[in-house]
Amino acid sequence: MSKRFVLRNVKRTDERAIDIAIEEGIVAEVAEAGTIATVHGDEGFDGKGMYVSGGWIDLHAHAFPELTPYGDELDEIGVRQGVTTVVDAGSCGADRIAELRASGRTAATRLLAFLNVSRIGLQRVDELSRLEWIDPERAAAAAAANPDFIVGLKARMSRSVVKDSGLEPLRLARRLADRLSLPLMVHIGSAPPDVRDILGLLESGDIVTHCLHGKPNNLFGENGEPLPELLAALERGVRLDVGHGTASFSFKTAELAKKAGIRPDTISTDIYRGNRTGGPVYGMSRVLSKFLLLGWELAEIVDAVTVRPAEWLGRPELGRIRVGEAAHLTLFAVTPGRYELTDSEGETRVADRIIEAKGVFANGQFAAC
Ligand SMILES: [Zn+2]
Incomplete structure (x- = not known):
């Protein structure tokens, strides 16, 4: 029986x-x-x-407990938040990706990962400030050793990460992604580099995360209109991911996007210890609730955390029943x-209902x- x-x-x-x-x-x-x-x-x-x-999939999270500040315990950001699959977004590069993978083996939450193009990953928060940390051979070896674990490459392209390297880390990441036939997830934030130059280097299947950030150098122009480079990128098949994080989700930007008919493909948290325990992320439910407040239909919100990331991963079974x-x-x-x-x-707004995770069937x- x-x-x-x-x-x-x-x-x-x-x-x-x-x-x-x-x-x-x-x-x-x-x-x-x-x-x-x-x-x-x-x-x-x-x-x-x-x-x-279907099981919730968090396409941008930080699941390597060893790292500070961008680390956390996998099940704390996974099944305890209603998330059955966590995709670590570049916490580790080639140096420690095997350790990240091993750290997830005993968890109830399924773990996948973007490989940081910088071999040191988030060991430092300026991991692309020195070009010698981008080691294509080591990255290629890591990808070859973990084909069922690494789902893409991650490059964080904002001022505090790249310092004086400008756009060069992304050019190198582009070359590596093409060589390994892996998509890129690119984090955007403060300039330099200019977000328009970043968008120009992205291709079909690549992902822009932090797409609703409210700092200067976001995806919308001075009058709130979507940048022409954004529209061209979307036309080419570039995807948009939320990646809420400590500093990367703005109600105002989300409203501009909605008004322009631009809908993020996937809703993710960019969760780690600090923004889980102290906010403003807290967990996937809280992030999803903000889209209810913004007027998204419940079914659209759920798709953005289930079938859409699952399709992008090429593993539709992870997000459906x-x-x-x-x-x-x-x-x-x-x-x-x-x-x-x-x-x-x-900015605080008052919602009249929220989404609350109640349980998971996983593992x-x-x-x-
Ligand atoms: Zn992140």
Whole structure:
């Protein structure tokens, strides 16, 4: 007799109520609520009033506990936040990527990673200020040794990271990405380099993270209109990722984007110890709640943290619920009330409902959040 877990009375984002049976970690049956019988010995959970989606995927987080300030414990930013897959966004370069991978092996959260093009990664926060830290041979060896773990290359292209190197780190990253056939995730922030020059070097499948930051040198012009270089990049197939972080999400910029019809493809946190415990990130639910406040539909928000990152990863099974596939599920509620939500610019707005993670099915078992 195989071990069975039945999740009862949960809703999809279209409000359809369902039951889900999981056997040995595989989705065995999805049916109308109230129709999957539980038999003696089944484990179960009644999720009445809650929603269920594919497992949440955080495409930009910092999961290497050894690093300060940009580090954290994987399960703290993963399953405890409703996130079943964490993609570490360049905490490590070639020097320590194997250690990052090993550190995730005992966690319930699945871990994938962008390889920092700087071999030292976030060992220092100016990791691209010296070009000799970009070692194409070591990066190529790391990528070759971890093809099922490394999902792309990361380059942080802002003033405090590159110092006097200007655009050169990105030119080197572009060359390396082409050579290894890996996409690039590029962090944007304060100039130099000019964001328009950064956008010019990006190609289909590459990702701009921190796309809604509110500092100068963001993706919108003086009158709030999207930069022509942004529109051209989107036309080429460049993706936009939120990467909220300590300093990179602005309600005002998010409103400009919405007004211009520009929608980030993926919603991610850029979470690490400091902004998890002290804000303004706190966790994935809080970040998603800000998009509810901005007027996004619940289904669009959920897609941006499930099916869209999963598709980009080329692993659609990580973000969907389908019979016969391993179960990665997130259970959450939309809770009415009065909540103050603060962006990275210190601007606070009042929401009348928030998203709260309630549980996950990951790594073959159910855990409440
Ligand atoms: Zn980051």
